Amino acid sequence: MTGRITYRLNAALERYLPEQRLFLRSDTETRFIRLSPTTQALTFATGALVIAWTILATAMLMMDSIGAGNAREQTRREQLAYEARLNALSADRDSRTEEAARAQQRFNVALAQVSQMQSALLASEDRREELETGIEVIQKTLQRAIHERDAARADLAATRAKLVAEAKAPNTRAGRIKDVEATLDVLTRTLAATATQRDQIAADAAEAKRQADQIALDKRLMEDRNNQIFDKLEQAVTVSMKPLDKMFRAAGLSTDKVLKEIRRGYSGQGGPLTPITFTTKGEPPTADEIRANEILAGLDKMNLYRLAAQKVPVGLPLKTSFRFTSPFGWRSDPIKGTKRFHEGLDMAGRYGSPIYATADGVVVRAGWSHGYGRLVVIRHAFGFSTRYGHMSQIRVKVGQRVSRGQRIGDMGNSGRSTGTHLHYEVRTAGKAVNPMTYIKAAAHVF
Template identity: 60%
Template sequence: MRTRLAIKFDALLERSFPERRLFLRSDTDTRFIRLRPITQLIGFTGSALVVAWAIVATAILLMDSIGSGNFREQAKRDQKTYENRLNVLSSERDTRATEASASQQRFNLALEQISVMQSQLLSSETARRELETGIEVIQANLRKALKERDSARQDTETLQQANDAAPAANGALAEAGTSVGDTLGFLSAALADTAQERDQISSDAVGALMQADDLALQIKLMRDQNEQIFRQLEDAMTVSVKPLDKMFRAAGMNTDTIINQVRRGYSGQGGPLTPLSFSTQGEEPGADEQRANRILGQLDRLNLYRIAASKAPFANPVHNAVRYTSGFGYRRDPKTGGRRLHKGSDFAGPVGTPIYSTADGVVVHAGWGSGYGRLIKIKHAFGIETRYAHLSKIRVSVGQRVSRGDRIGDMGNSGRSTGTHLHYEVRVDGAAVNPMIYIKAANDVF
């Protein structure tokens, strides 16, 4: 049965692959190799498989090459876009810093104007009170003079009636007539002096009232100016405080806790300002005093925000143009290819690029770190720590206090690294957080 099937199969193959002979001739002999149909089929099949594999492999390589080229072009475009964005953000940051400085200068000038206006207001109020007291004294003297004048008139009329009623009195009364006439002359002169003094007092009172009206107008104008200054200061404080409050909240920091901590721990500067009190008679503060105290409270809060901002890592560790090569989060490890958590942000640039501290703090580590290479750790307030890794040179020492913007090292390629870059970390209470949260939060302020 097998023989018949083999014969039929060979017959079918003979149609497509007839038996062939391959002759091998030498100088002394001639031989041949018989190529049966089954042998030709195996050879053809093997050749077809090799050709198909070559075609598929070539196609895969071509597609991978094309895809890699597109990816590189896309990466270059993304890099260019990111660099342009960084330049724009840097320009905006410088503009915001200039505007903040100008606003602070305007605020200081307005505060000086408030002090001058308040001193003038106090002087005007004192002069007005003294003028009111003088007017009251003049009015009291005028009333007293009028009463004396009326009393003298009554005495004169009484004496005149008595003189008219007794024209033929005895000799003693006739002799007294001369004395009465002298008395009447004296009283008339006294009344004339009193009337003149009354007219003078009345004129002085009218002048005092006019001066009081002028002072009232000046006080009203000063109050209007104070109102305008208060509004400008309140607007300036709103514009200055709100961006800082938004910056801290965007970074995930509780503003009340931060302010209270700075107020408790900061000595020498940043303490609460003494509220204003314009009253010297134990009176309750007025509306202006309350508004001034509110502005001083906001100024104190702005100062505390400024201190807190200098202690938190809101600045960029690299000021030069760099390439942002890797962000915070899970990524493919550049060494092993496995998926691992990247606990910071990478900024690539030339060797020796200056690295700056992003906040005020104390250096707690400055040396070699496993995997980090040359590493700097800086301890900041609020439980924050920043790390600067893979450096080529360290410019600080352990225990040294640094301020924001101080140069602490140079970019390098030390440790577990594939190229020159800065690995920048931010840790809060020991847990790594995304550094870009702080950098982005400060874009609209610094």
């Protein structure tokens, strides 16, 4: 049955594919291979299938290549836009830094003026107290002179009455007249001296009043100047505090929590600024004292903010040129090609570029870690920690305290990596967060 079907198939194909023979000749004999129509049809079908598969595979490869080219072009455009945003952030950061420096200079100048003003105010207070004491002495002297004058007048009247009574005796008239004349001379000289002293005391009192009026005018002028200085100081404090507030808000931190934490753990020299007071009599503070104490409170708060800024991981861990090669979030794994979540930022740069700590903290890990290669982990305040992976060299040890901006290692290509770069992570309460949030937050201050 099978032979009959084969025969009929060969007969049908004979018209299109006649039987062929392939001769093979050697030195001693000649042989041939018979190629039936069915065999030829199978050969042609197999070749057609191979050609069709080749064309299909080529088309699929071309489509994949075109798609990959579009993806690379899209990635390049996104990278250019990303770099443009980073340049804008860098320019904004520079302008903020210059603004903070100018505000600090204005604050220093205003603080020096306040110091001079306080010294002048204390000197004027001492001078006023001295003038008040002098006026009080002059008034007492004037009152005593008036009492002496009245007493002298009373004595003169009594003496005149006595002389009039004694004048009735004729034998002593000439003597009594001489005594009266002598007494009158003494009284006249005494009254003249008292009048002169009185006039001098009146002149001294008038001069003291003039000086008191001049001191009052100087005091009013000084108060106006103090108001101007206080206004400048308040503006300087506000300008200096605004970037710090923006930075902590951008980092998602509560300013009250930050200040409470810093006050609790602050152990540096200096401490909070002492409120100003000019009296020890238990009197309520003046308006200037209240404003000065408010400014000092603002300076204390700004000082605590600056201490906190050193403990929060904001800013970049690199100071040399680099480029961002992989953002935070879902991405295609560079080695396996599968979809994976990237918990940090990749920054590619020159091999051996210095890597710096982004905040004060304690090194809790420094060594080889699977995937990360040479890894440094730093624990910071407020529940933050940072990771620096793929280093070529580690320059810190576990338990070492590091400061913001301290060099902790060099950029490399260790671990699971396709090229020289730094893998940088920021974690809060052990959970990875986008480091770009804190890099952008630093643009308000640093």
